[in-house]
Amino acid sequence: MPELPEVELARQVLVGALGRKIRDVDDHDDWVCRPHAPGDLAAALQGGRLTEAHRRGKTLWCETEGADGRPGPNLGLHLGMAGQLRFAGESGPPGPARFRGRAEKPEWFRFGLTFADGEQLRLFDTRRLSRVRLDPDLDALGPDAGEVSRRDFLERVGRGRAPVKARLLDQSVLAGIGNLLADETLWQAAIGPARPVDELGPDDLANLHKALRKALRAAIRHGGVHTGEIIGHRREGDHCPRCGAEMVHGTVGGRSTWWCAKEQAG
Numbered sequence: 498m499p500e501l502p503e504v505e506l507a508r509q510v511l512v513g514a515l516g517r518k519i520r521d522v523d524d525h526d527d528w529v530c531r532p533h534a535p536g537d538l539a540a541a542l543q544g545g546r547l548t549e550a551h552r553r554g555k556t557l558w559c560e561t562e563g564a565d566g567r568p569g570p571n572l573g574l575h576l577g578m579a580g581q582l583r584f585a586g587e588s589g590p591p592g593p594a595r596f597r598g599r600a601e602k603p604e605w606f607r608f609g610l611t612f613a614d615g616e617q618l619r620l621f622d623t624r625r626l627s628r629v630r631l632d633p634d635l636d637a638l639g640p641d642a643g644e645v646s647r648r649d650f651l652e653r654v655g656r657g658r659a660p661v662k663a664r665l666l667d668q669s670v671l672a673g674i675g676n677l678l679a680d681e682t683l684w685q686a687a688i689g690p691a692r693p694v695d696e697l698g699p700d701d702l703a704n705l706h707k708a709l710r711k712a713l714r715a716a717i718r719h720g721g722v723h724t725g726e727i728i729g730h731r732r733e734g735d736h737c738p739r740c741g742a743e744m745v746h747g748t749v750g751g752r753s754t755w756w757c758a759k760e761q762a763g
Contacts, residue, residue, distance in 0.1 A: 499576045501642055501673030502716035503590035504555050507574070507582045510589030511550040511559065517612035519545055529607040529622070530629045538572075541631055542610070545569050547618075553641045554672025558633055573633030577626030580607075583619045591720050642673035643713045650706040655694050661705070662690035663750030674709075676752050678716070681725035682709045684737075689761040690749045731755035 499507075522539035524530045530538055544564030551558050557576070561569035574582065581588050601621070608629045609619040620627055640649060653670050654661070664670055665679045674682070683690050685708035688701060697705070716722045726738060732755075735744045742759035 499555060499578075499580070499590065500675035500678045500716075500722045501552075501554055502678070502713060503721050504552055504557050504576060504673070505643075505717050506591070506721065507576060507580075507589040508550050508552045508557055510582045510584050510587045511547075511557070511574075511618070513587065514584050514610070514612070514616070514618040515547050515550060515559075517546060517614060517616065519543055519547075519610050520613045521611040523606075523609040523611070523619075524629070526607045526625070528625060529620070529627055533630065538608075538629065538631065541570055542572065547572065547610075553635060553638055554668060555675070556633060556635060556638060556672065570631040571633065573628070573630045574620065575628035575630075575633075577622055577624060577628065579624045580620060580622040580627035583617075583621050585616055588621075638668055638672040639670045640672065642671040642709060645671060645706075647703060647706050650709075651699060651702045654705070655697060655702050658693045658695050660691045660749050661688060661694050661697060662752070662754060664694050665709075666750055666752065675722070676754075677722040677725065677728055678709075678712060679752075680731065680755055681712045681716075681722065681727050684727040684757060684761065685712055687757075687760045689763050690754050690756050691747075692763060727755070 519542050522542050524538035525535050527535055542561060546562045547559045548562050549560040557574045559572045561572055563569040581590060605621055605623050607620045607622050607627055609617055611617050654664050662679050662683060665674045686705045688705060712725060716724060730738055730744055736742060737744060737757035740759050742757050744755050745758045746755050748754060
């Protein structure tokens, strides 16, 4: 599942399409565009413009303007497991290396906007798990993990007795952290993923917040969460790149988890 960095890379591509008049809308895929029927999105968007691109955690949406110049519906875009936004030769997030240079099937393009200047914004998804919908509901999401203040982070993450990794993955607490980013952040902070949050002191939580910000900046800069320092070492027989101790595998909060046997033992 794309995490906050991948969705931010998609948002950056989307910014390039803002302000252009929408000439045509391809909303033929009734699974990706559910619950809207084919033609519904076209009726809502054609002749208008995308005006602002937003992201909260893993959720991406655009404000729109109708053909009459009045505010239109928000256009929600969810990337699913492997979705990309394509515009003007840019892809966000970048695709897996194994797909580069391979022929692409027309049916992998699930949704698209064609603008008056001929440019196209297209949703590419080999697995058909992406989603396009009008006025997506954001009420269940907590604050964006990349924007939350240290004070709010300490109050939200430090509440309760859940394992710290499970708390980080709760999208109602913080929006945007997935399995890989949680492992990277906890490794950066040298905190065991199974530690109950009520055992973490203010300094532990402040260090965790700092580690999260560092991990997010690096992932966005380098192309996604898969570029994290510990991610390539999350496998049997590998070792922590910082201290050389063995990497350990287990399940925390129902999710496959890796951590350093020495530095994250507590």
